[in-house]
Amino acid sequence: MAEESWHAARLIPTSGISGAEEQERRATSALLAVLSSVKEFGRALLGTVAAPAGNVETYIEVPFKLGGKDLRPDGLIRVRRGSREWTALVEVKTGKNALATEQLENYLDICRDQGFDALITISNEIPPSPDVHPTQVDRRKLRKVALHHWSWADVLASAVLQKEHRGVSDPDQAWVLGELIRYLEHPKSGALEFDDMGADWVPLREAVTSGTLRAGDPTITDVVARFDALIRYASLQLGRRLGADVVVQMSRKERSDPTLRAQILRTGLVDHGVLRGALRIPGTVGDISVTANLRTNTVTCHVDVDAPKTGRATTRVNWLVRQLKTAPDGLRLEAFVVNQRGAGASDLLAVVREDPAVLVLDATRELKAFRLEMSVPMGTKRGRGRGSFIDSVMNAVDTFYEDVVQHLKAWSAAPPKMRPEVATPPGEPAELTSTALSSQDD
Structure with a gap:
């Protein structure tokens, strides 16, 4: 038999997963075991739920009683540091299985009765920000117990960041973390990518196109939630590639109030x-704004860049153009002046390269900022693959960052130069010559 057909032995095998229950049990056991054995990964992931640094202990399927009922949460995490102890129950879902309100409220009651600190849920549901939980529960149950959520995309991104970018000091632990990554990336693990805009996507898109969409349309709620999940997923995927904590940018009010x-x-x-x-x-010059226009079927990414504070208007334009050597000719540039109202002068990069003055409508007005904008055709399909909305957004973000944003540097003023000392003229006594700046003429 050819060796090419042999299967390598794996620490966390994907073979033998026969159903959702086994899938959840194996994913829970694998994650919690690695969480307790790879110290850097454990600290990084548990730090997101306010757990203290310390010795991590993990358990699966711990039995509890609540009101005469036997309940068995998927896992338990305990962190000990000196006399301090932090404990959280863990509830896990894989595949397309969603978290259930009744189950979570029961586990919150167990946490309260046992004096535990938190309940952590893990599923493929991706909320718009880490502060938002995808499942509604009775807020009164959160008075003494914290409720946190990790999507499997969060977990995988954190594992990749730790192994590939931040580093793991022990080679054996690094290998163990790599095995978890390999497992979670396998389709049988149940840790899915974001791959569906939902059944309401096509009807909503058609309603927008026909101009019949109204505020009370029932298709809107699910689509906007999935779009938020898509943007969050895009941030995690980009963060994995860059080795950086890419976050969804929202206002403070939006973060505090998901509605x-x-x-x-x-x-x-x-x-x-x-x-x-x-x-x-x-480390970038500005936030990447992403706009999906369902009327024009385009996905647009843009970034705003502050113009230099010195130099003529065309000099400031040239400063920007020099940083866009590898950017596509179709990139649209727009220039804004101080106290401007409405749109500024704009043109394609190909034109601006030839004539920077096209972005200067009035040379007497100070150029304040630029907007760099790239548009691509929007996919219409609800799933993944060629022609899908999800892929068109993901590709637009990646391309815009790679071709444009990563090459941009913010302007900084040149440091002041020290003036040379004035030499004493020949034949003049040194004591009669002052080298102080205040006594020198320009």
Whole structure:
């Protein structure tokens, strides 16, 4: 038999997974075991739920009684540091299985009765931000117990960041973490990619196209939630590639009130036929704004860049163009002046390269900022693959960052130069010559 057909032995095998129950049990056991054995990964992931640094213990299917009922949460995490102890129950779902409100409320009651600190849920549901939980529960049950959520995309992104970018000091632990990554990336693990805009996507898109979408349309709620999940998923995927913590950018009010964020998206859809999101990437000149226009069938990414504070207007334009050597000719540039109202001068990069003055309508007005914008055709299919909406958004974000944003640097003023000391003229006594700046003429 040829060796090419042999299967390598794996620490966490995917063979033998016969159903959802076995899938959840194996995923839970694999994650919790690695969480307790790979210290750097455990600290990074548990740090997101306010767990203290310390010795991590993990258990699966711990039995409890609640009101005469036998309950068995999928897992338990305990962190000990000196006399301090932090404990959380864990509930896991894989595949397309969703978290259930009644089950979570029962586990919150167990946490309260046992004096545990938190309940952590893990599923393929992706909320718009880490502060938002995908399942509604009775808020009164959260007075003494914290409720946290990790999507499997969160877990996988954190594992990749730790192994490939932040590092694991022990080679054996690094290999163990790599085995978890390999397992979660396998389709049989149940840790799915974001792959569906839902059954309401096509009817909503058709309603926008025909101009019949209204604020009360029942298709809006699910679509805006899935779009938020898509933007969050895009941030995680980009973060994995960059080795950076890419986050979804929202206002403080939107983060504190998820219903406000949903209402803003709803209004944008009804009034303008658009869905908007933004990504913040550490070290870049600005946030990447993403706009899906369902009326024009385009996905647009843009970033705003502050112009230099010195130099003529064309000099400032040239400063920007020099940084766009590898950017596509079809990139649209727009220039804004101080106290401007409305749109600024704009043209394609190919034109601006030949004549920077096309972005200067009035040379006497100070150029304040630029907007760089790239548009691509929007996919229409609800799933993944060629012609899908999800892939068109993901590809637009990746391409815009790779071709444009990663090459941009913010302007900084040149440091002041030290003036040379004035030499004493020949024949003049040194004591009569002052080298102080205040006594020198320009």
